[in-house]
Structures are given as structure tokens and as C-alpha cells.
Amino acid sequence: MAKRLEERVCVVTGAAQGMGRASAREMAREGAKVIVADINEAAGRDAVDLIISEGGTAQFIKVDLRSSESIRNLMDQTAKLYGGIDVVHANAAIHETDLTPNTSIEELPEEIWDVVNDINLKAVWLCTKYAVPYLKNSEAAAIVNVASTGATVAYPMAAAYCATKGGVEMLTKASATDLAKFGIRVNCYCPAAIRTPMLEKYISAADDPSAVEAFLRGAHLLPRLGEPEEVAKLAVFLACSDSSFITGAAYLIDGGALAWRGLNAA
Template structure:
């Protein structure tokens, strides 16, 4: 597919599995030098090993996105390892069904709400905040790509915290695009539907009526099936350098 990323230094959060892993592999395949970040050390190492085994350039970094100091360390590690940052891909996210069986609005524990908010939205802001000084110095076309969701626009059952935070991702991306355009940093997000990932599988398995929840997951898809991580990776890695005036929110 060519080397569209051509030596760009890319951070991918949540790259130990699912869409994040597929995106890290795709970016490396397009010539990117990728920092594979995940809270799960073995998963991050596995993604990194897959990239390196095919001749790609990658390094793993274990990061708990609920901890500000670890986000700072991720940024510092990237700069020390590869000399800068050109692409920040905020992919990591959690769903309340990952954490508790009690996910309806009236039953959701406050600490689970906080967990989802801290990973899905606050950490995304912090990674941007700490990466911007280095993105400003990029000579290869700096870009921030955030993962929102169709849940940014409509709500799914038992997913109040997830949908609220994904709605926040969409608006935070717009705000970042406005604030960072003066530095020629492009800010985009894409909003995938239901993708074959461990998160979606866990959400499906937790549903009492699996036929009904699969209908909800795929009902808005023009192609009536779950999407595949590799398809998302092609989208995430496809943006070519443009002027900052082109910063926008991308929908899929």
C-alpha cells in the first residue's frame, strides 16, 4: 500500500488488541515508527513483536491512562526513543460492561462511571495536552486522530457512561481542531459502528437477549455485519497531510 506515513513517529493507545492493534500494524506497514501503548504489558509486547517480525519499527510502552504521570511518561518515552511525535492516535477506550454487570443508569456504580470517564475522555485530553509541544515541532505534518463512536450520536442500552464519553470525544476533537490549527496540527476523529473487538464481544456476551443486542449493534450498518479491525485501520492510517484549515471531524 506504499509508505504514506514514511518515517512518521506514531503513538497508538490501546494498541494491545482489537482496533488499536490493527491500527498500529497498519501504520507500521505504511512506514510509520510506532509506539504501541497499552495497559496490558504482554499485549503491547505481542503487537510490537508482530510489527517487528515483518520488518516494521515499533516499541512497546505499558501505560495506565488513568494515571497522569504514566501518560507523561508515554510522551517522554516516545520522544526519547524516536526523536519526536508526528501522529497521536487516541484509540484506547473502555465500556462499563468491561467492569461490572450493573450498567444501567440507575444501577451504575460511581467508581465505574469515573473509570470510564478517566480512560475514554480525560486521558484523551491529557495525551493531547502533553503531546502538543512535540507535535508543534513536527516537520512531517502533525496529526491527532481520535476514536469516537456511533455512540457519540445515539445511545445503546446499558451504555450511558460509554456514550456520554464518546459524545465528549467528538466535541473535544472539534475544540482541539480550533485551538491547534494555528500550529498546523490537524485534528480529526472517526466514529465507527460495531467492530469485531474484545470490547464488543464482551458487551454482546453480557446481553440477556443476544439476538436483540446484535440487531442494535448492526442495525445502522448498511452492510449488515460487524466491522473488522483491519477495515478501521485502513481508515485511521489513510489521512494525507493537508493544511490545518482542513481540520474536521470525520464520520464513518
């Protein structure tokens, strides 16, 4: 049976952990040559070792997503290593609770807002900007961005995160509009509560972590947290030719969270 990403070159940002790591593994299983891009070198190289141990092809490139030059280098170095780029999966993101306990609107420091915006939104644009010259040469070019249900509904302690994720969803549509003439598809997906290190930090920052986790689970029609591996399968679908007539779309992967206004009992 043919693999869905056979010989395609896929760049995955934030691939050292969480959904990015799961997506990098799944793309490699589907035959892709994967670039694990992350600022965390130790965890990134561990992800590469895991992919290789499973029979996949991967290399690590360190990237600072607050640096335009670092992002440009990521794309240039990928093309030099593998001869081009077919897929960019802009997965990396940060939440203000990763950086400060002062996350309400009136307390959030301006510099923290800037960090979240730089990584969650500006870097997504820069990844697209610097990958496009290479994507134009691919016969199956795709960009897969990661937004959030926080692009549509607000969460407490998350003004910067929600604002940037709303921006990612609109950037996805704008990019799809500009790049369609080159045959480059651009889509995003919007996860709800997925069991990742970022979510664990968000929960632990709450006054009552148990209550917050119960609420996040209960907000889903399927009353549990999602798993990174489930999200990775959607990332592969949007990256591969199975979704060849899909662009400018935002896919919910939220356990039904936005389909209702309810709460399952803990």
C-alpha cells in the same frame, strides 16, 4: 511507491488489541515508527513482535491512562526513543460492561462512571496536552481520536460510554481550533459495531447476546460487523498527508448505520 507515513513517529494507545492493534500494524506497514502503548504488557509486546515480524518498526511502552504522569511519561519516552512525535492516535477506550453488570442509569456505580470518563475522555485530553510540545516540532503533525456512533445516538447499557464519546467528538473540534495555529490537525472517527474484544464483551453482557449481535449487524446498511482492519485504513488516512486540508472533522465509519432508520433482517 512511497509509504504514506514514512519515518513518522506514531503513538497508538490501546494498541494491544482490537482497532488499536490493527491501526498500529497498518501505520507500520505505511512506514511509521510505532509506539504500542497499552496497560496490558503481554498483549502489547505481542503486538510489537507481530509488527516487527511483518517488517515494521515498533516498541512497547506501558501506560496507565488513568495516570497523568504515566501519559506524560509516554510522550516523553517516545520523543527520547525516536527523536519526536508526529502522530498521536488516541484509540484506547473502555465500556462500563467491561467493569460491572450494573450498567443502567440508576444502577451504574459512580466509581465506574469515573473510570470510563478517565480513560475515554480525560486521557484523550491528556494525550493531546502532553504530546503538543513535540507535535509543534513536526512538519506533518496529526492527532487522530476515536469517538463512536455512540457520540450521536444512544445505546442501552452505555450511558457513560456514550457520554464520553460525545465528549471526544467535541474535544476533537476544540483541540483543532486551539492547535490550528501550530499546524497540528485534529480529527476523529466514529465507528459503529466493529468486531473487537470490547464489542464481544458488550454483546456477552446482554440478556440475549444473539439478539443483540443480530441487531448490531442489522442496524448497518451493510448488514455485517465492521473489521478492525477497515477502521485502520481510515486512521492512516487521517494521520497522513492525504488528509492535509482536513481538521476538526468527525468521520463516520459505520456501514451506513446513521444514514437510515431501519433494520436488516437477521
